[in-house]
Amino acid sequence: MSDDLKAKITELFREKSKGDKKMFYIRDVTKWLPGEDRHAIQNTVKELLDEEVLKYWSSGSSTYLILTEFFPKE
């Protein structure tokens, strides 16, 4: 997996999380990177989840992605 892509996705999450909105669909992430292969983005996101840079946030019916530092505390 390219470290470049990992860094790019992490940076985009930081950039897009500057406002009030902190949670994003995987679809948002693929839209941020229109030139990249969708599957490569998904696999990189999975790695970022494994490394706990990102976290899943689930409503039960839909799943969002969020930077770990913004994951709501109970």
Added chain:
Amino acid sequence: MANSETPLLDELEKGKWPSFVKDLKQAAGKNPMARDLIHQLELSYKDRIGHWKHGGIVGVKGYGSGVIGRYSDRPDLFPNVQAFHTMRVNHPTGWFYKTDTLRKLCDIWDKHGSGLTNMHGSTGDAILLGTTTDHLQSCYDDLSNAGFDLGGSGSALRTPSACVGPARCEWACIDSLDLCYNLTMTYQDQMHRPMFPYKFKIKISACANDCVAAIARSDLSVIGTWKDDIQVDQKEVLAYASSINIQKEVCDLCPTRCMEWNGKELKIYDEDCTRCMHCINLMPKALRPGKERGASILVGGKAPIVRGALLSWVIVPFIKLEPPYDELKNLIERIQDWWDENAKSRERLGELIQRLGMRVFLKAVDLPAVPQMVKAPRTNPYVFFWPEDLKKEVK
């Protein structure tokens, strides 16, 4: 007699039907979570508003689904349900349990949660209702040691489910149990690591009676059927003539009117039969599905959430289904890939097909348009030609 603390819930105990309130009260006798749950529910009825904040934690290492976070918005009043997460446990295919397995499951849940279960949720999973965040991982570990795994939730492949199929049913045209288990094991990553635009459900019924309601509830329905002629035992048909009105109840209710009854013999025009099983259900001793068995594949079913309800469309009228089911898996992956690429967030497969058109869908997944997709093939322009096909036709 002292006034009840839950007068509104008490109303739900009246009547002849079983009451979940009665079950909750029983559980409240031994579990403080269940006790607080009752009182929060009473408050919800009183205030006419739900007192849950939902969503959040998915809490088990390596998993992005199977846990649904729930929190009380009145933890000051109900501290024992401050966190009350749901765990979805992948059910055994066809919902077959041994009693000792059920005991194990309940013991684990008594140890880690409220003891309350929903057996089963509409997705099919065993639903364990109410645990705290610090119990999620240890509960999962115990479930895993007992041979269980979590099911799907969120924007993932939901736990595939199937009818009891050949284990109990004489009408099974496919081994729904084996297929469901095989697909479940193949698609573990899609179930546990949500990466889809929204939920995707696969349900398998071994015949057209569709006991798991695959046609109404799943994005991809596999429904057992047959290709050749219905097997007829004319002697048994004649025997039925003394107990049912074959003309009125069988022939006249056949959706394609493909049968004739002359008082002595039943004639079936199999080329017009849609394999709905109405006649077989009414005369099970006289009629049986044909011998060449397989399944129809349908797509697009869903309940109303973002948009209205849809029933599945036939896209493959007949496919032989034998392990390792490579042809079906290949089709599923083509369909999911097209949906994943084109769907908006929270758009189901059926909605996407409605938005972009069946013609586009069929081309993308490399399937031909066939008459079985359309109710009235000669009059219904449901599947449009591509301009290049029209040109070919003109030449």
